[in-house]
Amino acid sequence: MSLKLTHLTKTFGSNTAVDDINLDVPKGSMYGFLGGNGAGKTTTFRMILGLLTQTTGEITYDGKKIDYSMTDKIGYLPEERGLHPKLKVSEQVKYLGKLKGMSTKEVNNKLDYWLERFEVPENREKKIEKLSKGNQQKIQLIASIIHNPELIILDEPFSGLDPVNVEMLKSAVKELNKDGATIIFSTHRMEHVEELCEELCILNKGKQIVSGNIDQIKDDFGQKDIIIEGDHDVSFIKAMPGVLDVKRVRNKTTVKIADEQFAEPIFNEVIKLGYFKRFQVQEPSINDIFIAKVGEKYE
Numbered sequence: 001m002s003l004k005l006t007h008l009t010k011t012f013g014s015n016t017a018v019d020d021i022n023l024d025v026p027k028g029s030m031y032g033f034l035g036g037n038g039a040g041k042t043t044t045f046r047m048i049l050g051l052l053t054q055t056t057g058e059i060t061y062d063g064k065k066i067d068y069s070m071t072d073k074i075g076y077l078p079e080e081r082g083l084h085p086k087l088k089v090s091e092q093v094k095y096l097g098k099l100k101g102m103s104t105k106e107v108n109n110k111l112d113y114w115l116e117r118f119e120v121p122e123n124r125e126k127k128i129e130k131l132s133k134g135n136q137q138k139i140q141l142i143a144s145i146i147h148n149p150e151l152i153i154l155d156e157p158f159s160g161l162d163p164v165n166v167e168m169l170k171s172a173v174k175e176l177n178k179d180g181a182t183i184i185f186s187t188h189r190m191e192h193v194e195e196l197c198e199e200l201c202i203l204n205k206g207k208q209i210v211s212g213n214i215d216q217i218k219d220d221f222g223q224k225d226i227i228i229e230g231d232h233d234v235s236f237i238k239a240m241p242g243v244l245d246v247k248r249v250r251n252k253t254t255v256k257i258a259d260e261q262f263a264e265p266i267f268n269e270v271i272k273l274g275y276f277k278r279f280q281v282q283e284p285s286i287n288d289i290f291i292a293k294v295g296e297k298y299e
């Protein structure tokens with residue numbers, strides 16, 4: 001069972017923010033929503049959470065429409081961070097935990113665990129407004145997962161953080177996923193998706209460009225890169241079958257081929273020239289796929 005979006009569309013006046021999205025988010029997966037500003041990520045999340053009503057289409061979880069009886073199963077880190085600045089960290093998290101039916105002891109245990117994990121136990125009794133932006137984000141994440149939700153939706157969880165904190169939050173997200181939660185997160189950054197996810201959906205101007213299992217998407221795409229490192233002139237490759245592009249920077253040549261079957265004839269020609277340090281066939285990047293499908297570079 002899973003989260004399923006079927007022909008999901010949302011219009012605001014004449015603007016179609018989300019345009020006929022169809023997705024299956026498998027249980028236990030780490031699912032990345034990739035897209036630039038205004039791609040429709042937040043609008044999609046708000047519809048999943050019932051904060052916005054879709055114009056058309058359907059959303060189901062475990063085969064049922066999402067309603068308020070399921071809110072305890074869902075955790076949400078909103079894009080507009082919503083902590084109360086005047087409350088202490090412990091008060092804020094306790095309040096939210098209690099709303100979800102947790103005992104004070106349960107909240108305290110989990111809060112202590114995560115504060116230690118994020119290396120900020122000293123912030124427990126500090127007012128939220130006194131914390132740095134990165135440390136507020138950690139508390140916001142703790143607040144959204146305190147009740148052990150099975151579906152966790154994180155809107156731009158890594159934005160605005162320094163590299164050390166990005167790594168810390170990434171590792172927390174990985175841990176939650178390993179412990180069984182289904183995680184959907186949005187990001188502008190391709191490398192976050194490449195690193196963390198098995199599944200992805202690329203949104204561009206409200207449209208779903210590509211979605212599903214990343215290995216499968218890369219397989220289906222067909223195109224591969226061959227990296228050739230060595231001193232010989234390999235410019236003849238340009239004229240070989242299946243070659244889409246050849247780029248050379250110093251002694252490293254990148255050859256884009258339409259399918260892996262074109263790699264072997266190239267290999268056979270190249271080795272006739274003698275010694276090479278490297279001949280390697282690589283999977284396409286998400287960026288290559290985006291360019292091929294949208295016709296322009298991902299920003």
Ligand SMILES: Nc1ncnc2c1ncn2[C@@H]1O[C@H](COP(=O)(O)OP(=O)(O)OP(=O)(O)O)[C@@H](O)[C@H]1O
Nearest residue numbers: 012015017035036037038039040041042043044079
């Ligand atoms: N309440 C609203 N009223 C009118 N238009 C809206 C509303 N919410 C979103 N939109 C429009 O819908 C489109 C998608 O916005 P959305 O916030 O979902 O994108 P996003 O992918 O989350 O982008 P960002 O990374 O900038 O947050 C944009 O054109 C936005 O202006």
